[in-house]
Amino acid sequence: MGVWIAIGAGAGALLGIGGIFLWARRRVRRFSRQVFGTDSLLQGLKEADVAHLESPRSLNGCDALLLPKILADFPDFDPNLAFTYARRYITEQLAGKEKLTVYRIVISKYLRTLAQKTIVMQAAVGFTENGQRFQNRYELDYTFILDEGSEHIAANCPNCGGALGFGETDCPYCGCRVASVLNNTWKFTAMREN
Ligand SMILES: [Zn+2]
Helix, strand or coil, X not given: CHHHHHHHHHHHHHHHHHHHHHHHHHHHHHHHHHHHCCCCHHHHHHHHHXXXXXXXXXXXXXXXXXXXXXXXXXXXXXXXHHHHHHHHHHHHHCCXXXXXXXXXXXXXXXXXXXXXXXXXEEEEEEEEECCEEXXXXXXXXXXXXXXXXXXXXXXXXXXXXXXXXXCCCECCCCCCECHHHHHCCEEEEEXXXX
């Protein structure tokens, strides 16, 4: 009699453990599906690790600090447009690399002198070469040259056609805002691995 009770209790305990195991496995799968989009937690973690590797490591961005200073000099400066140009420039510079991905771009420095102003950007870039995945960090100089002799500066007001001096944000003839024209004089002048 005692033996049967023991066996019954043992079987009950086993069933209970099995139930908990099945329940836990279901929970893990559901969690994994929600977080990683796959039923296999291990697979999800592996993919998350790769995604982490490919995410930009330690970009020294100071966008929030530098943007107000840039906007003080160039009220119409559009960082998103500048980043779009940066992506295009990087893609041109690294033409021929397979699976090129520009993960993220930040502003890391703003260098001002009387003659020129340079926004230094940092970009995290990944590409494949000979079957191997690389992740590099590049520094780009985006320069506005305040040199009267420079051909970049020759701009005319889109409204009245009047000649514009460098650094002018309003047309001296008709008064219309011309900063967007002057934005065209921003040039990428250097790109280096960093
Ligand atoms: Zn004008």
